Amino acid sequence: MRLIKSVLIILTLFSACNKKKDFLDIKILGHAGMGLSIQNSFYHDNSLESIDLALSMDGCDGVEVDVQMSKDNTLWLYHDPFLENQTNLSGCIADKNNDELSNAKYKSMHKEKLIRLDEIDFNKLQNKFLLLDIRHFNNCLNTSVNINDFVASLIALNLSSEIKIRVILKNSSWINNFTNSGFEVIYEAFDLADWNNTISIYQHLKGLIIKNADITKTQLNEVKTNQKEVYLFEMRAPKSIKKALLKKPDAIITDDLRASILEKYK
Numbered sequence: 001m002r003l004i005k006s007v008l009i010i011l012t013l014f015s016a017c018n019k020k021k022d023f024l025d026i027k028i029l030g031h032a033g034m035g036l037s038i039q040n041s042f043y044h045d046n047s048l049e050s051i052d053l054a055l056s057m058d059g060c061d062g063v064e065v066d067v068q069m070s071k072d073n074t075l076w077l078y079h080d081p082f083l084e085n086q087t088n089l090s091g092c093i094a095d096k097n098n099d100e101l102s103n104a105k106y107k108s109m110h111k112e113k114l115i116r117l118d119e120i121d122f123n124k125l126q127n128k129f130l131l132l133d134i135r136h137f138n139n140c141l142n143t144s145v146n147i148n149d150f151v152a153s154l155i156a157l158n159l160s161s162e163i164k165i166r167v168i169l170k171n172s173s174w175i176n177n178f179t180n181s182g183f184e185v186i187y188e189a190f191d192l193a194d195w196n197n198t199i200s201i202y203q204h205l206k207g208l209i210i211k212n213a214d215i216t217k218t219q220l221n222e223v224k225t226n227q228k229e230v231y232l233f234e235m236r237a238p239k240s241i242k243k244a245l246l247k248k249p250d251a252i253i254t255d256d257l258r259a260s261i262l263e264k265y266k
Contacts, residue, residue: 022248023245023263023264023265024264024265025248026245026248026249026250026251026252026264027061027062027129027250027251027252028059028060028061028251028252028254028257028260028261028264029060029061029062029063029064029129029131029231029251029252029253029254030050030051030054030055030060030062030063030064030253030254030257031045031063031064031233031253031254031255032045032046032050032063032064032065032066032077032079033045033046033047033049033050033051033053033054033063033065034050034053034054034257035236035254035255035256035257036079036255037255038236038255038256041255041256041257043108043110043112044086044106044108044110044112045079046065046066046077046078046079046115047077047106047110047112047113047115048112048113048115048119048120049110049112050112051063051065051120052121052124054257055121055124055125055128056124057257057258057261058261059261059264059265060128060257060261061128061129061251062125062128062129062130062131062164063125063128063129063130063131064131064132064133064168064233064253065077065117065120065130065131065132065133066078066079066133066135067117067132067133067134067135068093068094068135069093069094069145069146069149069150069153070093070094070096070097070098070101071094071095071096071097072097072098073149073150073152073153074098074101074116074153075116075117075118075150075153075154075157076093076101076114076115076116076117077114077115077116077117078093078114078135081135081137081139082139082140083096083104086106086107087104087105087106087107087114088103088104088105088107089101089103089104091140092138092139092140092141094138094140094141094145095138095140095141098116101114102114117132117157118157122159122160122163125160125163126160126162126163127162127163127164128163128164129163129164129165129166129251130159130163130164130165130166131165131166131167131168131186131231131253132154132165132166132167132168133168133188134150134167134168134169134170134174134178136150136169136170136171136174137171144171147174147177148177151177151178151181151183154167154181154183155181165183165184166184166185166186166206166207166229166231167183167184167185167186168185168186168187168188168209169185169186169187169188170187170188172187172198172201172202175187175202175205176202179202179204179205184206185202185205185206186205186206186207186208186209186229186231187199187202187205187207187208187209188209188210189208189209189210190214191210191214191215192210192214192215192219192223195208195210195223199226199228205228206228206229207223207228207229207230207231207250208223208228208229208230208231209230209231209232209233209253210230210231210232210233211232211233211234212232212233212234212235212240212243212244212247212252213234215230215232215247216247217246217247217248220247220248220249221248224250229250229251230249230250231249231250231251231252231253232244232247232249232251232252232253233252233253233254234255235252235254235255235256235260236254236255236256237256238256238259238263241254241256241259241260241263242263245260245263245264
């Protein structure tokens with residue numbers, strides 16, 4: 001009996017070590033900095049303060065940010081379609097010039113200002129991931145912004161090759177514009193059928209980004225078998241974070257950075 005107990009303890013420890021080792025391969029990325037729509041993120045999403053805090057945390061492998069283009073073809077960080085949802089301005093970023101947007105502040109406790117993509121301290125992103133969620137649609141005019149201008153504005157930033165940049169696209173018609181310019185693109189799919197249809201046309205995609213609830217572990221493994229990266233998002237509670245990690249994606253884009261880091265290393 002004593003021998004059986006000893007064997008069980010060893011197997012349990014071995015299993016725990018294997019789990020930890022598996023989790024160590026998964027990258028933890030902050031969603032719009034410290035998280036999106038979560039109270040304990042402290043700073044507003046996509047703000048410089050939120051991004052800096054995320055990148056200062058041990059165990060953070062990078063951040064995802066939402067990118068929109070102004071009337072002056074400058075890239076700004078903002079999540080929502082309309083400025084009045086979160087700031088002291090109204091309308092859409094695509095219809096505002098830089099002078100107007102430089103006066104925008106969030107309706108948050110700290111009144112953080114809206115920032116341009118080039119205001120991020122890229123030195124803090126060396127050897128880390130920077131995911132750029134491209135917002136291609138102008139909701140005020142109900143039309144897409146100019147794809148060529150968007151790509152040109154991103155190229156003009158001349159971002160360091162030491163930053164692991166991934167461009168997130170929901171609009172498949174934009175894929176070739178970015179990949180032909182040397183960017184690695186991950187496609188945000190509604191479900192696996194959407195992904196399979198898109199990858200059959202754009203086989204050069206770097207990978208898939210999808211909601212944690214919309215893909216099973218088996219489906220995720222099928223995508224990775226084809227040498228494509230998989231990124232999961234929309235997880236806030238420790239339970240959903242753990243479920244995402246157990247699927248073993250390449251990375252999770254988390255709304256609770258602290259909890260995700262703790263879950264990965266515990």
